[in-house]
Amino acid sequence: MNVSNxxxxxxxxxxxxxxxxYKGREIRLDLESLLKTDDQIIIDFKDIEFTQxxxxxxxxxxxxxxxxxxxxxxxxxxxxxxxxxxxxxxxGERLCMLKENNVA
Amino acid sequence: xxxxxxKELKIxxxxxxxxxxxxxxxxxxxxxxxxASKIRxxxxxxxxxxxxxxxxxKKIGKEINIINLDKDVESYLQRMKFFENCYIDNIDDKxxxxxxxxxxxxxxxxxxxxxxxxxxxxTNAALGKIGYxxxxxxxxxxxxxxxxxxxxxxxxxSELLDNSLTHARGRGYINSCAWVSSQYFPKTDSIRLxxxxxxxxxxxxxxxxxxxxDKTDNxxxxxxxxxxxxxxxxxxxxxxxxxxxxxxxxxxxxxxxGLIKVNEYREFGQSLGHLWQGSIVCIEFKRSKMNRY
Numbered sequence: 001m002n003v004s005n006x007x008x009x010x011x012x013x014x015x016x017x018x019x020x021x022y023k024g025r026e027i028r029l030d031l032e033s034l035l036k037t038d039d040q041i042i043i044d045f046k047d048i049e050f051t052q053x054x055x056x057x058x059x060x061x062x063x064x065x066x067x068x069x070x071x072x073x074x075x076x077x078x079x080x081x082x083x084x085x086x087x088x089x090x091x092g093e094r095l096c097m098l099k100e101n102n103v104a
Numbered sequence: 105x106x107x108x109x110x111k112e113l114k115i116x117x118x119x120x121x122x123x124x125x126x127x128x129x130x131x132x133x134x135x136x137x138x139x140a141s142k143i144r145x146x147x148x149x150x151x152x153x154x155x156x157x158x159x160x161x162k163k164i165g166k167e168i169n170i171i172n173l174d175k176d177v178e179s180y181l182q183r184m185k186f187f188e189n190c191y192i193d194n195i196d197d198k199x200x201x202x203x204x205x206x207x208x209x210x211x212x213x214x215x216x217x218x219x220x221x222x223x224x225x226x227t228n229a230a231l232g233k234i235g236y237x238x239x240x241x242x243x244x245x246x247x248x249x250x251x252x253x254x255x256x257x258x259x260x261x262s263e264l265l266d267n268s269l270t271h272a273r274g275r276g277y278i279n280s281c282a283w284v285s286s287q288y289f290p291k292t293d294s295i296r297l298x299x300x301x302x303x304x305x306x307x308x309x310x311x312x313x314x315x316x317x318d319k320t321d322n323x324x325x326x327x328x329x330x331x332x333x334x335x336x337x338x339x340x341x342x343x344x345x346x347x348x349x350x351x352x353x354x355x356x357x358x359x360x361x362g363l364i365k366v367n368e369y370r371e372f373g374q375s376l377g378h379l380w381q382g383s384i385v386c387i388e389f390k391r392s393k394m395n396r397y
Contacts (some may be wrong), residue, residue, distance in 0.1 A: 022219075
């Protein structure tokens, strides 16, 4: 197993706050490239606060396009309590949507 | 062609502002003169709505001149960078002092990558240094109350602006922009924060949403104020509403011909006689009450 490329989210930010889908997409495209060769990626959110929109574009879209199994490829690091709640919420919502679509 | 500018370009007279803007955009004449002699009060909403209109007018080949502007009003509008966004050629620009902890001048967002920096500056102008020295760190969260308020406001503004630009462009309004401004009025301890866009509006954005009760602008605005409504179950508008209500404030939202105002006691809805293509959001709150959120 090829482990852990390390993606530092702060490297993509000009401040300690990331709030747009635009930025989420930029990082997601890099993650998708890394996933072609790496089985696991560490995503380091240290010193960064973010919004639902950002995380939805970064991770939510991956869940919708690749299924919930994609989450096994990531280790999240450096999350504040607020950040953990946002990630949990966004992923939870997208997993619910996946389930509803599969049932329908 | 001479059009008279209303005496108040502010949120409580937004119906007059929208009517005035409509008279510019729907005018058959290319050269339009605006008689500004009656202007007595302008706030961030008035400036953003008129700036957006002038920008659109310029795009469709119109030229606007403002005449008979009172010197104090002209000075204020220059301070707020209003004319930079209006392509008004007959007013000269002047230098300005840094008042970034109480006002954020009119700013036009065309690119999504401007959002984060603008939100930080808007938040700084809205909150200043509330609770700066008196704050103690909350043991549960590890943050000071003022830091939490700052985070919530920046978060919700970012969601609002991201949605403003993304939804509109996703529905074919590829040239839509957003205008923002905020100002702190010390005499009343009140902050007025404006977010104006020329996008698709709430009705078009939510037309397929099952929670939309009927296909009217006011119904769409009410739907947008519910949590978890947009595609990613967003909460930007609801957090901003909660912030306003928790600090004795008001949120006013206009889209199409609908206008909804909400304070902590009631909600008020109105149908305007004139249309705004896009949305207008004004948040008013008391700065000293913001720590209550």
